[in-house]
Amino acid sequence: MSEKYVIGVDGGTESLRAGVFDLQGRPLAFASCPYTTTYPHPGWAEQAPQDWWQALGAAVKGAVQQSGVPVSSIAAISLDTTNCTVVALDEAGQPLRPALLWMDMRSAAQAAQVAATGDIALQVNSGGAGPVSAEWMVPKALWLFQEEPETFQAATYICEYQDYLNFHLTGRMVASISNVSVRWHYNSSRGWPVSLLEKLGLSSLVDKWPRDILPLGAPVGHLTASAAAHLGLPEGLLVAQGGSDAFIGMVGLGVVEPGQMAMLTGSSHLQLGMCAAPLHGKGIFGTYPDAVMPGLHVIEGGQTSTGSIVRWLSSSLIGEQGWPGYEAMNAAAAAIPPGCEGLLCCDHFQGNRTPYTDAASRGALVGLTLKHGKAHVFRAMMEAVAFGTELILENMRQGGYHPDSLTLAGGATKSDLWLQIHADVSNLPLRLTEVSDAPALGCAILAAVAAGLHPDIRSAVRAMVHVSRVVQPNPERHAEYARFYNAYKALYPALKTVRLAMEPQQQQQQQQPQLDGPNSSSSSTAAAAAAGSGGSLLPAIISPSILAADFANLAQEVASVQAAGAEWVHVDMFDGSFAPNFTIGPPVVASLRKASSIFLDCHLAVSDPAKYVPALQAAGANSVTFQIEPFLDAAAAAAAGGSSSPADTLAAAVAAAAGLAADIRARGMKAAVALAVGTGVEAALQLVQQGAVDMVLCMTVECGFGGQSFQGQVMPKVQVLRAAFPGLNIQVDGGINAETARIAAAAGANVLVAGTAVFGCKAGHAAAVQQLQQALIQEGLAAAAAAGAAARTSAAVGC
Numbered sequence: 001m002s003e004k005y006v007i008g009v010d011g012g013t014e015s016l017r018a019g020v021f022d023l024q025g026r027p028l029a030f031a032s033c034p035y036t037t038t039y040p041h042p043g044w045a046e047q048a049p050q051d052w053w054q055a056l057g058a059a060v061k062g063a064v065q066q067s068g069v070p071v072s073s074i075a076a077i078s079l080d081t082t083n084c085t086v087v088a089l090d091e092a093g094q095p096l097r098p099a100l101l102w103m104d105m106r107s108a109a110q111a112a113q114v115a116a117t118g119d120i121a122l123q124v125n126s127g128g129a130g131p132v133s134a135e136w137m138v139p140k141a142l143w144l145f146q147e148e149p150e151t152f153q154a155a156t157y158i159c160e161y162q163d164y165l166n167f168h169l170t171g172r173m174v175a176s177i178s179n180v181s182v183r184w185h186y187n188s189s190r191g192w193p194v195s196l197l198e199k200l201g202l203s204s205l206v207d208k209w210p211r212d213i214l215p216l217g218a219p220v221g222h223l224t225a226s227a228a229a230h231l232g233l234p235e236g237l238l239v240a241q242g243g244s245d246a247f248i249g250m251v252g253l254g255v256v257e258p259g260q261m262a263m264l265t266g267s268s269h270l271q272l273g274m275c276a277a278p279l280h281g282k283g284i285f286g287t288y289p290d291a292v293m294p295g296l297h298v299i300e301g302g303q304t305s306t307g308s309i310v311r312w313l314s315s316s317l318i319g320e321q322g323w324p325g326y327e328a329m330n331a332a333a334a335a336i337p338p339g340c341e342g343l344l345c346c347d348h349f350q351g352n353r354t355p356y357t358d359a360a361s362r363g364a365l366v367g368l369t370l371k372h373g374k375a376h377v378f379r380a381m382m383e384a385v386a387f388g389t390e391l392i393l394e395n396m397r398q399g400g401y402h403p404d405s406l407t408l409a410g411g412a413t414k415s416d417l418w419l420q421i422h423a424d425v426s427n428l429p430l431r432l433t434e435v436s437d438a439p440a441l442g443c444a445i446l447a448a449v450a451a452g453l454h455p456d457i458r459s460a461v462r463a464m465v466h467v468s469r470v471v472q473p474n475p476e477r478h479a480e481y482a483r484f485y486n487a488y489k490a491l492y493p494a495l496k497t498v499r500l501a502m503e504p505q506q507q508q509q510q511q512q513p514q515l516d517g518p519n520s521s522s523s524s525t526a527a528a529a530a531a532g533s534g535g536s537l538l539p540a541i542i543s544p545s546i547l548a549a550d551f552a553n554l555a556q557e558v559a560s561v562q563a564a565g566a567e568w569v570h571v572d573m574f575d576g577s578f579a580p581n582f583t584i585g586p587p588v589v590a591s592l593r594k595a596s597s598i599f600l601d602c603h604l605a606v607s608d609p610a611k612y613v614p615a616l617q618a619a620g621a622n623s624v625t626f627q628i629e630p631f632l633d634a635a636a637a638a639a640a641g642g643s644s645s646p647a648d649t650l651a652a653a654v655a656a657a658a659g660l661a662a663d664i665r666a667r668g669m670k671a672a673v674a675l676a677v678g679t680g681v682e683a684a685l686q687l688v689q690q691g692a693v694d695m696v697l698c699m700t701v702e703c704g705f706g707g708q709s710f711q712g713q714v715m716p717k718v719q720v721l722r723a724a725f726p727g728l729n730i731q732v733d734g735g736i737n738a739e740t741a742r743i744a745a746a747a748g749a750n751v752l753v754a755g756t757a758v759f760g761c762k763a764g765h766a767a768a769v770q771q772l773q774q775a776l777i778q779e780g781l782a783a784a785a786a787a788g789a790a791a792r793t794s795a796a797v798g799c
């Protein structure tokens with residue numbers, strides 16, 4: 001059989017690049033063709049689809065010509081594009097207006113409307129905590145619907161750059177599973193986000209989307225005569241389905257097995273990992289089922305400014321005259337020890353995508369002295385980017401995803417020093433592959449699979465992706481970086497406080513509730529960071545208790561408090577035995593889960609909590625809190641009449657409670673322990689010390705009924721826990737209102753459960769949630785100011 005070749009096309013932001021590859025993945029030739037982006041208004045970014053088509057023809061012809069291979073030996077072509085780049089097309093596929101490029105931000109208001117629906121489809125934005133990005137399909141289509149209704153109505157198709165090209169190549173309108181899963185809120189088990197669109201009054205959008213969704217590497221069709229003439233290829237040539245550029249890059253990097261993670265570096269960093277099971281959580285985008293490999297899920301993290309910071313340093317700050325070149329800078333920076341002799345950088349020059357999802361966050365250089373030079377700044381920036389990556393990975397690990405390696409493509413691979421810093425900080429091997437143009441190779445792989453030249457994607461990857469180098473982490477360096485990484489983690493909450501202090505009052509009010517910590521499912525505030533948490537990423541969370549809600553309208557009540565800014569709801573489950581009331585069981589939790597993506601914070605104030613844990617898992621609970629008293633009572637009963645010391649009895653209770661907590665966690669839920677008003681703090685201290693629980697609930701009323709008065713005598717327990725564990729989630733529940741919230745926050749609580757104060761608030765749920773958030777924020781800011789003053793005083797004394 002004569003040699004066969006495939007073409008991979010990467011439709012990027014600025015240009016389209018085509019490559020001709022052999023079946024071992026070796027590129028024979030590449031050709032690129034640029035196109036123009038226009039910015040008609042601030043935040044808008046548009047491209048002309050006709051330009052893409054011209055660029056495709058020119059680049060493919062150029063690459064084939066340069067490769068020298070006969071066109072008859074080309075077996076298939078596949079392409080990826082930027083995403084989500086939205087086009088509105090008529091029946092013939094002609095654009096009705098310029099395309100809204102992926103980075104187009106005009107639909108920010110629509111994105112907020114999408115987020116306010118609280119629909120289950122939004123699970124892929126930080127586990128439902130959002131925010132929704134204006135870059136994505138539904139906000140962009142909603143903008144067209146609201147702002148250009150005539151275009152929306154006239155459009156036969158509202159789809160992607162990808163779909164436009166495939167339609168003109170083959171005459172077939174199909175979507176890629178990759179694009180629709182990652183940016184259209186499509187879910188391969190639930191289908192189109194029908195309930196989301198219904199809530200937006202946008203149900204007609206589904207009819208404008210391509211009807212068929214193809215997996216990667218599936219045949220789309222064959223080149224039409226006119227397309228073949230345009231590309232200089234034979235009519236009838238097979239076209240294989242590609243998808244979103246970065247996600248196809250995963251294939252080109254050989255990232256197709258669970259645990260593997262791709263890191264695409266350039267002006268930004270994108271982390272894309274393969275997971276065996278679905279996973280959702282704060283600060284995590286995805287997981288997207290089947291988006292790349294059938295049966296696997298893709299997890300996504302991202303840093304908005306990475307290579308761009310280094311470029312800013314060289315071109316804007318230092319300038320051509322003073323910049324000795326990357327080689328010299330790398331050599332000088334390599335001679336500086338980890339931690340840059342006290343210089344620490346925050347890489348958020350363009351905000352933070354994950355884990356904080358805070359567009360307003362900003363960069364910083366902290367610890368500057370007259371000794372520091374440009375090589376220190378250069379290294380501090382590289383370290384900051386590596387710390388930012390590690391924070392994303394740490395957040396993913398806490399959610400249950402453990403990457404085993406990073407496979408890199410892009411600009412960062414040019415610096416050996418930067419690679420080693422990444423490997424050391426994250427303690428992971430870094431793999432580099434022979435073909436750095438991973439998206440184009442990914443397309444070539446998909447083309448080869450569609451043509452039957454390799455049996456499936458995995459085999460094709462084995463044959464066509466070759467690891468050229470592995471950078472191993474240095475465990476000693478990893479340990480050395482721990483201190484600086486922890487300092488980096490303290491930067492975001494500290495800088496947020498500084499930023500708020502610099503902003504006008506009104507802006508502060510708007511921003512404070514968005515101070516998100518990555519490891520919760522909540523809005524968070526500066527309060528916890530300032531309340532003695534030592535700069536940890538502790539969130540501040542409002543968890544309205546549905547005990548005070550209208551039980552006949554629970555779904556609406558929950559949607560309403562979520563829209564009001566609460567990202568947890570507290571579900572009190574009393575059995576009439578432990579607590580003198582009989583409330584809700586797992587079936588209600590299951591119904592709530594169907595209706596909402598909100599974080600379900602379930603409190604089992606029952607005599608036998610273990611009995612309900614499997615049912616709560618099946619129901620979709622996110623967190624299970626159990627009372628410690630049944631364990632204390634059981635241990636005391638077992639010890640009665642024997643010779644056990646009180647310490648032994650306590651240890652037995654703690655061991656049994658830790659066993660239940662482990663079971664809860666093994667089932668994928670957070671585990672928490674609750675203390676009744678009169679119960680001492682010792683067992684909780686031991687459970688936290690052992691790392692057995694994620695949160696301690698200090699009840700501030702006796703369990704049973706809402707509407708009771710806050711019992712302030714509980715606060716010393718909160719203070720003891722906070723002093724011992726700065727990073728612990730401490731919840732208070734009972735009689736919490738704006739006034740008592742301040743007392744609890746000042747003591748160190750960062751998770752407030754409030755029933756009557758939220759559901760009984762005459763001014764509405766939003767006003768109630770905001771009041772509670774403000775109480776936390778003001779306590780936090782006051783504490784931060786005090787901490788800052790103390791720090792300034794000691795520095796002055798030191799002088």
Ligand SMILES: O=C(CO)[C@H](O)[C@H](O)COP(=O)(O)O
Binds near residue numbers: 545547570572
């Ligand atoms: O657990 C509870 C009572 O056992 C309730 O969650 C708690 O009391 C909240 O209600 P309120 O804010 O009305 O006091």
